[in-house]
Amino acid sequence: MDFSLTEEQLLVQRTARDAAERLLAPKAAARDVSGEFPLQELAELAELGLLGVAVPEALGGAGMGPIAYSLAMMELGRGDASVAVAVSVSNMVAELIATNARPEVARQWVPRLVNGELVCGAFALSEPESGSDAAAMRTTAEKRGGTWRLTGAKQWITSGDRAGALVVWAVTDVAAKHNGITAFIVPGDAKGLTVARLEDKLGLHGSSTAQLVLDGVEVGEDQILAGVGRGFSLAMQALDGGRIGISSQAIGIARGALEQTIRYAGERQTFGQPIIKHQAIAMMLADAATWLDAGTLMTLRAAAAKEAKQPFSQLAAMAKLFSTEHAWKICDHCLQIHGGYGYVRDFPIERALRDVRATRIYEGTSEIQRLVIARNLLRGP
Numbered sequence: 001m002d003f004s005l006t007e008e009q010l011l012v013q014r015t016a017r018d019a020a021e022r023l024l025a026p027k028a029a030a031r032d033v034s035g036e037f038p039l040q041e042l043a044e045l046a047e048l049g050l051l052g053v054a055v056p057e058a059l060g061g062a063g064m065g066p067i068a069y070s071l072a073m074m075e076l077g078r079g080d081a082s083v084a085v086a087v088s089v090s091n092m093v094a095e096l097i098a099t100n101a102r103p104e105v106a107r108q109w110v111p112r113l114v115n116g117e118l119v120c121g122a123f124a125l126s127e128p129e130s131g132s133d134a135a136a137m138r139t140t141a142e143k144r145g146g147t148w149r150l151t152g153a154k155q156w157i158t159s160g161d162r163a164g165a166l167v168v169w170a171v172t173d174v175a176a177k178h179n180g181i182t183a184f185i186v187p188g189d190a191k192g193l194t195v196a197r198l199e200d201k202l203g204l205h206g207s208s209t210a211q212l213v214l215d216g217v218e219v220g221e222d223q224i225l226a227g228v229g230r231g232f233s234l235a236m237q238a239l240d241g242g243r244i245g246i247s248s249q250a251i252g253i254a255r256g257a258l259e260q261t262i263r264y265a266g267e268r269q270t271f272g273q274p275i276i277k278h279q280a281i282a283m284m285l286a287d288a289a290t291w292l293d294a295g296t297l298m299t300l301r302a303a304a305a306k307e308a309k310q311p312f313s314q315l316a317a318m319a320k321l322f323s324t325e326h327a328w329k330i331c332d333h334c335l336q337i338h339g340g341y342g343y344v345r346d347f348p349i350e351r352a353l354r355d356v357r358a359t360r361i362y363e364g365t366s367e368i369q370r371l372v373i374a375r376n377l378l379r380g381p
Ligand SMILES: Cc1cc2nc3c(=O)[nH]c(=O)nc-3n(C[C@H](O)[C@H](O)[C@H](O)COP(=O)(O)OP(=O)(O)OC[C@H]3O[C@@H](n4cnc5c(N)ncnc54)[C@H](O)[C@@H]3O)c2cc1C
Pocket: 089, 122, 123, 124, 125, 126, 129, 130, 131, 132, 133, 155, 156, 157, 158, 159, 201, 204, 209, 358, 361, 362, 363, 364, 365, 366, 367, 368, 371
C-alpha cells in the first residue's frame, strides 16, 4: 500500500492545519466556557473550502477525496473538537445531497452549504426513542397532493438549531420497515420546524446539539434523496463515510493532547529530573504514540478504500472503533501525566478528555461498530 500523499492532499492538510492553529485553537478554551456557536469560524472555514472538501467542484466543492477530507478533519479536531464536529456533519450532508439529490436540487443546496451561505448542514436521524436502532424511528411523512408532511421529533442533532439545510429521515411506509424510510431535505427555516431544547453536554460545548420538533413540515417531492423508501440504506452508507470523519476527529483531539503532554513531561520535574525520564511516564507516552499511529493508519486506509471506490464499511467501522476507544485512553494517559494540573482548566487536557468522549457514541457507538464488524466477519471474505 502506498502511503505517500499527493501535493493536493498535502495542501488541504496544510490549509486545515493553518486554519486550526490560527482561527480555532486560540479560542477553543474560551468557547468551551462560553458555549458560543462558531459562526465566524465556520464562515472562514467555508471560505477556505473546508466545508466541502470531498464535494465535486461543479457544485462548489474542493473536489478532493476522502483522504484529503480525513487529513483536514484530523487537523481541525486538533484545533477545536467542537468546530470539527460541525464541519464533519456539514461535509457529510453536502456529500449526501450532492450524490443523491436530483441535479437541479443538488445545485439548489450544495453550493450554498459549501460556501457558508447556509452556515452548515445537519443530519437528523436519531430520535428520543431511537438511536442505535435507527429503523425504530417514529417521525412520519405523509403524502398530500404533491407535498409530504413531516411530523415527529429528532434528538441529538448537531447544529440542528443553526443549520440552513437538514437531511431528515421519516417513515413513509410502516409495513415496509427498513424499506419504508425516506430521507428529505428540509430548510432550516421551514414552517413547523422548531428547536425544543439545546442539550447541556459534558464536552463539545461550542457545538450545539438540538432536539427538534417537526409539526407538519411541508416538503416537496423533489426534495427526497435517492427515492421513496431508500432512506435507511442511504443513512447507513452516509454513516460508513461519516465514521472516517469521526475517527479522524478523535485522532486529531488525541494528537493535540499528546503533543501538549510530551512538552509538559519534558518540563515538569519530580525527584530531580523531568518526569519524562521516569520509566512509568515514558511507557505511557510510548503506548499513546503507538495507538495514535495505528489509529491514523487505520483511518487513512479506510479513506483510501473509499477513495478507490472499494468496499470500506468494515474498514471504517474498525478505524472508528479503534481510534475513538484509543483516543479516549490517550487523553486519559495525558491527564494522568499532568497530575493535578491535568484535572483543571488551566491546561487543555481535561477539555480533550471531555470532548473526545462523544466520539465513542455518535455516528454509531463502539458496541454498534463491533456488531457491524462481527456481521461482516460472519458473512466471510
Ligand atoms: C454530542 C452528540 C451529537 C450527536 N449528533 C447527532 C446528529 O447530528 N445526528 C443524529 O442523528 N444523531 C446524533 N447523535 C446521536 C447518536 O448517534 C446516538 O446517541 C447514538 O447512535 C446512540 O444512540 P442512543 O443515544 O439512543 O443510545 P441507545 O441506542 O439507546 O444505546 C444505549 C446503549 O446500548 C448500546 N446498544 C444499543 N443497541 C445495542 C446492541 N444491539 N448490542 C449491544 N449494545 C447495544 C449502545 O451501544 C449504548 O451503549 C449525537 C449524539 C451525541 C452525544
